[in-house]
Amino acid sequence: MxxxxxxxxxxxxxxxxxxxxxxxxxxxxxxxxxxxxxxxxxxxxxxxxxxxxxxxxxxxxxxxxxxxxxxxxxxxxxxxxxxxxxxxxxxxxxxxxxxxxxxxxxxxxxxxxxxxxxxxxxxxxxxxxxxxxxxxxxxxxxGRDIHWHLLDYMIQARLTVEQLDQGVREKTLTPGQLARASQDLQQAWDAGQPLRNQPQNGRSESAHYLWSQITRPAQRYQQTLHTLHQDWQERAAPERLSEDYHNVVRAYDSLLSYYNKQAQVDY
Structure with a gap:
């Protein structure tokens, strides 16, 4: 919280x-x-x-x-x-x-x-x-409809922050692992794009709306991952990397708060 x-x-x-x-x-x-x-x-x-x-x-x-x-x-x-x-x-x-x-x-x-x-x-x-x-x-x-892809993205978002958290705690995280995690998250987002572009119907309306609610925090989450990776590659000071990491965690919490607020209503 x-x-x-x-x-x-x-x-x-x-x-x-x-x-x-x-x-x-x-x-x-x-x-x-x-x-x-x-x-x-x-x-x-x-x-x-x-x-x-x-x-x-x-x-x-x-x-x-x-x-x-x-x-x-x-x-x-x-x-x-x-x-x-x-x-x-x-x-x-x-x-x-x-x-x-x-x-x-x-x-x-x-x-x-x-x-x-x-x-x-x-x-x-x-x-x-x-x-x-x-x-x-x-x-x-x-099937793998818009609801499935929405859930798939949120699962990937959770796995990403958990992977980073474990890597940071165990001091095993590498720039390459971070880059792959960020790429997997982006791919999960992109996979739902064709369905988000389709016309809404009664079955998909709630998922379309929920996608729209998480768009801004999802973009912020992806950006914080990119910033952490870029600063790491440029050998930024440990204090800067620590701040970047906390921004990633905070961005995920933000994303989850928007998802949960609407999902509690829709599901």
């Missing part, structure tokens, strides 16, 4: 501070740009909606425990923030805080970030599997 960046402003990571400032200055990059209140957002978005469908569909799902820990960690972090921080109530984190305040808040924020990372990792695996199965059923029923 974009407001996750707020907690990073208490750290020493300048790239996250810059990303957070950029988030506030360019809130429209996210479909949920109006959701900027850290006091009301968790209650409205996480409790109870976050777990309602999962408990209903799969009561014994391992994700439930991870999600419960995430919600609890978020709640505790917000309580600590309100108790010790000089931030304006309901706002994101201030740009600076004194070291003593940071030391008091850090354990709660670290616990939240770990819970967030654990949940995100588990969701990534479950999400790809579910989308692959959905794609298989779509192809069985309708």
């Amino acid at each position: 974009p407001w996750r960046l707020g907690y990073y402003t208490y750290g020493a990571q300048s790239a996250w501070r810059m990303a957070f400032a950029d988030l506030l200055n360019n809130a429209r990059d996210f479909a949920d740009s109006a959701k900027t209140d850290m006091d009301t957002l968790p209650a409205r978005e996480c409790e109870p909606r976050m777990l309602y469908r999962l408990r209903h569909l799969q009561p014994d799902a391992p994700l439930i425990g991870l999600a419960e820990r995430y919600i609890d960690a978020l709640h505790q972090a917000n309580l600590a923030r309100r108790a010790h921080s000089s931030a304006v109530p309901g706002a994101y984190m201030p740009a600076e805080e004194d070291p003593a305040t940071v030391a008091r808040l850090q354990p709660d924020f670290d616990r939240y970030l770990q819970a967030s990372a654990d949940l995100r990792t588990a969701l990534a695996s479950a999400d790809i599997g579910a989308r692959r199965e959905q794609q298989r059923l779509l192809e069985q029923r309708l």
